[in-house]
Amino acid sequence: MSEGLLGSELFRLILGLVIVLAFSQLNALFLVWLERKVSGHIQLRPGPMEVGPHGLLQTIIDGVKLVGKELIMPLKADRKLFFLAPVLVFTPVLVGFLVLPFGPGLIIHDMNVGVLLVFAFSTITVLAILTGGWASNNKYALLGAVRSVAQNVAYEIPLLLAVMSVVLMVHSLSFSQIVASQKTVWFVFIQPLACLIYLIAATAETNRAPFDIPEAESELVAGFHTEYGGMGFGLFFLAEYTNMFIVCAVATSLFFGGWNGPFGISLGIPGVFWFLIKTYFLIFVIMWVRWTFPRVRFDQLMNFSWKVLIPLSLVNLVITAIVVKII
Amino acid sequence: MDELEKIEGNERVYSLNLGPQHPSTHGVLRILLDLDGEYIVKADPVIGYGHRGHEKMGENRQYKQFLPNTSRMDYLSGMLYNHGFVLAVEKLAGIKVPERAKYIRVIASELNRISSHLLWFGTYLLDLGGITPFLYAFDDREQILDILDAISGSRLTYSYCRFGGVSRDVDMKFIEMTRAFLKRMEARWVDYEDLVTKNVIFIHRTRDVGVISLELARQYGVTGPNLRACGVAFDVRRSEPYEVYDRFDFEIPTGSKGDALDRYVVRFREMQQSCRIIDQALEHLPEGEIMTPKVPQKLSPPKGEVYTAFESARGLTAYYLVSDGSPGPYRCHIRVPSFGNLNVLNDVLPGTLVADAIAILGSVDLVIPEIDR
Amino acid sequence: MGYFKDIFNGGLSLIEGMGVTARRLFRPLVTVQYPRKKIPLSSAYRGHIELKIFGESGTHKCIVCLNCEKTCPSGVIRVQGEKLKEKGPKTLTSYVIDFSRCSLCGLCVEICPTSTLKYSREYELVGETWADCKIDLLARLARQVEEMEAEKKTQGIAA
Numbered sequence: 001m002s003e004g005l006l007g008s009e010l011f012r013l014i015l016g017l018v019i020v021l022a023f024s025q026l027n028a029l030f031l032v033w034l035e036r037k038v039s040g041h042i043q044l045r046p047g048p049m050e051v052g053p054h055g056l057l058q059t060i061i062d063g064v065k066l067v068g069k070e071l072i073m074p075l076k077a078d079r080k081l082f083f084l085a086p087v088l089v090f091t092p093v094l095v096g097f098l099v100l101p102f103g104p105g106l107i108i109h110d111m112n113v114g115v116l117l118v119f120a121f122s123t124i125t126v127l128a129i130l131t132g133g134w135a136s137n138n139k140y141a142l143l144g145a146v147r148s149v150a151q152n153v154a155y156e157i158p159l160l161l162a163v164m165s166v167v168l169m170v171h172s173l174s175f176s177q178i179v180a181s182q183k184t185v186w187f188v189f190i191q192p193l194a195c196l197i198y199l200i201a202a203t204a205e206t207n208r209a210p211f212d213i214p215e216a217e218s219e220l221v222a223g224f225h226t227e228y229g230g231m232g233f234g235l236f237f238l239a240e241y242t243n244m245f246i247v248c249a250v251a252t253s254l255f256f257g258g259w260n261g262p263f264g265i266s267l268g269i270p271g272v273f274w275f276l277i278k279t280y281f282l283i284f285v286i287m288w289v290r291w292t293f294p295r296v297r298f299d300q301l302m303n304f305s306w307k308v309l310i311p312l313s314l315v316n317l318v319i320t321a322i323v324v325k326i327i
Numbered sequence: 328m329d330e331l332e333k334i335e336g337n338e339r340v341y342s343l344n345l346g347p348q349h350p351s352t353h354g355v356l357r358i359l360l361d362l363d364g365e366y367i368v369k370a371d372p373v374i375g376y377g378h379r380g381h382e383k384m385g386e387n388r389q390y391k392q393f394l395p396n397t398s399r400m401d402y403l404s405g406m407l408y409n410h411g412f413v414l415a416v417e418k419l420a421g422i423k424v425p426e427r428a429k430y431i432r433v434i435a436s437e438l439n440r441i442s443s444h445l446l447w448f449g450t451y452l453l454d455l456g457g458i459t460p461f462l463y464a465f466d467d468r469e470q471i472l473d474i475l476d477a478i479s480g481s482r483l484t485y486s487y488c489r490f491g492g493v494s495r496d497v498d499m500k501f502i503e504m505t506r507a508f509l510k511r512m513e514a515r516w517v518d519y520e521d522l523v524t525k526n527v528i529f530i531h532r533t534r535d536v537g538v539i540s541l542e543l544a545r546q547y548g549v550t551g552p553n554l555r556a557c558g559v560a561f562d563v564r565r566s567e568p569y570e571v572y573d574r575f576d577f578e579i580p581t582g583s584k585g586d587a588l589d590r591y592v593v594r595f596r597e598m599q600q601s602c603r604i605i606d607q608a609l610e611h612l613p614e615g616e617i618m619t620p621k622v623p624q625k626l627s628p629p630k631g632e633v634y635t636a637f638e639s640a641r642g643l644t645a646y647y648l649v650s651d652g653s654p655g656p657y658r659c660h661i662r663v664p665s666f667g668n669l670n671v672l673n674d675v676l677p678g679t680l681v682a683d684a685i686a687i688l689g690s691v692d693l694v695i696p697e698i699d700r
Numbered sequence: 701m702g703y704f705k706d707i708f709n710g711g712l713s714l715i716e717g718m719g720v721t722a723r724r725l726f727r728p729l730v731t732v733q734y735p736r737k738k739i740p741l742s743s744a745y746r747g748h749i750e751l752k753i754f755g756e757s758g759t760h761k762c763i764v765c766l767n768c769e770k771t772c773p774s775g776v777i778r779v780q781g782e783k784l785k786e787k788g789p790k791t792l793t794s795y796v797i798d799f800s801r802c803s804l805c806g807l808c809v810e811i812c813p814t815s816t817l818k819y820s821r822e823y824e825l826v827g828e829t830w831a832d833c834k835i836d837l838l839a840r841l842a843r844q845v846e847e848m849e850a851e852k853k854t855q856g857i858a859a
Binding site: 039042043044045139140143147209210212213216217218219220221291292293294295296297298299300 | 341343349350351365452453454455456457458459462463466522523526528529531532680681682683685686
Binding site for chain 2: 709710711713714716717719720721724730742743744745746771773803804805806807810811819
């Protein structure tokens with residue numbers, strides 16, 4: 001960027017992509033393990049304990065198992081779409097990493113529309129879920145896919161409205177600028193409502209409980225991925241956890257000061273660690289929520305979105321706009 | 328008729344097989360659903376996958392040989408079924424039961440009732456998508472199983488009651504364990520209330536969902552907590568007290584609307600009432616014999632017939648036995664509560680969402696092998 | 701106003717629920733890592749049946765009355781005996797149970813006139829074929845007697 005040289009920029013992108021791929025895999029492995037541990041300890045059981053110290057290597061073994069499985073396609077399923085869907089669900093998730101500000105300067109490509117990019121690409125996940133559910137030739141999968149679309153249409157709006165209130169304050173869509181402007185006061189203290197709305201909508205966006213209605217294992221067996229086995233399922237799984245990391249990382253950048261320590265105190269910890277600590281804490285909260293609540297019904301979810309979240313976020317946005325204008 | 332034609336001629340309607348292999352049809356139940364989008368147009372439960380011919384087996388056996396079968400019909404309330412069966416045979420043969428044995432039976436039965444309701448509580452939340460309460464409930468249920476294991480030697484299919492008493496006496500350790508359990512549960516009720524009963528998501532999922540009107544309940548013969556949720560305080564333990572239930576002070580919780588939330592609350596409070604009964608029974612547990620002496624090994628009751636009703640965890644359950652003077656019953660029939668409780672779904676499910684169907688199915692607390700038997 | 705009250709109360713109930721799960725995070729675990737740790741069996745535990753060893757004779761007291769075989773609801777027990785002595789009961793030659801069909805009701809134990817049947821404390825039973833589920837109680841008894849004698853011997857040496 002600073003040099004403006006094509007070569008160095010390309011190099012940066014390729015290097016970034018390699019790191020992102022490696023990181024997203026490791027991160028997903030770690031998160032799956034963490035999820036099991038958190039759920040285990042909440043439920044008074046130890047979680048995986050057998051493979052590696054405290055079961056750390058359990059997910060690797062599970063991954064190996066998934067890779068080793070035969071790819072089974074249901075009869076009369078749409079072959080192309082059926083195999084396209086897992087790829088489609090995973091690829092856009094990676095794009096989000098491009099603009100995530102891990103630390104000062106530690107950003108693969110600092111775009112001035114970074115925020116927009118993340119949300120634009122995360123929407124493709126819905127398309128992939130619809131594709132997978134439709135191509136499976138399974139009624140449960142189709143129901144899951146349809147639910148997923150309905151849910152995401154409802155939740156994109158409050159999500160973006162909540163983000164917009166932050167963008168209005170910074171006058172920029174670039175992540176690094178948003179983070180830089182939170183050097184002393186995190187936006188969560190200025191915009192608590194937007195933060196809450198963002199976190200709720202993000203949980204719904206990533207299809208996590210209590211908003212896991214497209215999967216809804218007690219209702220729709222496994223929802224959109226009922227027919228997927230082996231690595232097809234593995235990719236859906238991987239995408240879910242990577243997606244979770246991204247929405248939490250975005251939340252960290254937008255509301256929790258990104259790489260900044262609280263109130264400008266860094267305690268000598270490098271920015272990237274602050275960023276990761278906060279992100280993983282948010283992920284922990286999302287897991288905690290998942291293992292506490294029952295699932296909402298999808299019409300209630302829509303009600304909640306249209307009657308509560310959207311009005312509140314709109315009011316919040318208008319107030320923010322007015323206050324920003326006055327100041 | 329008009330309605331039916333509308334359904335059959337409608338191209339929007341498609342059918343979905345809920346079960347027999349589905350995470351939420353506990354046991355092997357299959358429900359044929361006709362759906363319009365996610366709305367249920369018609370629901371048709373299909374039963375019979377778990378048919379083992381228990382009633383016929385009963386007719387080909389001696390009375391005592393049928394005893395282990397009884398706990399395998401409704402495997403979640405095995406003790407209650409054992410209890411009901413020995414009550415029926417004792418009535419048929421005119422066997423007197425010692426006081427101590429009666430109290431022990433009541434304690435064991437009520438413990439079993441709590442364990443059955445706890446399992447229902449856990450799996451119901453599992454149906455609604457909350458996984459953690461399931462494990463908490465199982466943790467508590469484990470304590471009950473340990474207690475029952477200590478007296479009967481088995482954890483699920485107890486075969487504990489005998490004609491004229493019970494098979495093993497209880498000791499101080501049992502009383503201590505039971506008291507500890509009652510104490511433990513006091514704190515747990517509060518936790519469950521915070522975690523589930525007050526939870527806004529849970530309330531929204533169950534309130535006004537699957538309303539069984541009193542009229543409908545009466546038509547289908549719905550009993551147990553499902554009927555009590557409609558506001559009728561009908562409980563065999565109170566209306567025709569068997570054993571020593573008339574000596575205890577307990578309430579019969581009732582609901583008002585008959586929706587899933589009422590059924591939940593009724594069962595929840597029933598567990599607390601069972602704790603009260605156990606507490607009183609432990610207090611007044613008399614000393615003495617646990618078996619009537621002189622019950623012949625090969626019991627041949629005089630000619631006659633007997634109908635004995637008792638309150639299982641799911642509702643009014645009854646044994647009807649006909650004796651022709653031989654060592655086995657001439658006719659053996661069992662009235663199971665789940666049959667009525669399941670068939671009411673024919674009328675309750677249409678018009679609801681698939682997600683509601685699961686919530687309703689869970690809330691009526693079915694044990695399918697009991698229906699199929 | 702009810703609108704905001706509902707939201708507030710709903711949110712509060714969710715936070716209470718999260719409090720319950722958060723407290724559990726710091727409680728001791730209740731699961732037992734089974735093959736490594738085991739829970740003591742209850743004294744009443746009913747395993748499959750086995751022949752009791754009586755101290756005075758060092759063996760069982762089965763008189764091949766076939767009461768257990770007749771009373772078993774599931775036809776689990778097969779007892780065979782031979783008339784070896786002129787007077788008195790038959791001698792047991794084979795006592796095999798098919799554990800795959802046993803419902804552990806305990807009628808055989810209760811009906812046994814010489815109380816030579818008891819419940820074993822075996823619960824780690826696994827088999828791959830039907831034949832694996834057949835348990836020869838006489839062979840089991842012989843093994844137990846051997847073990848007892850070996851134990852006595854080691855005790856004798858130690859003493």
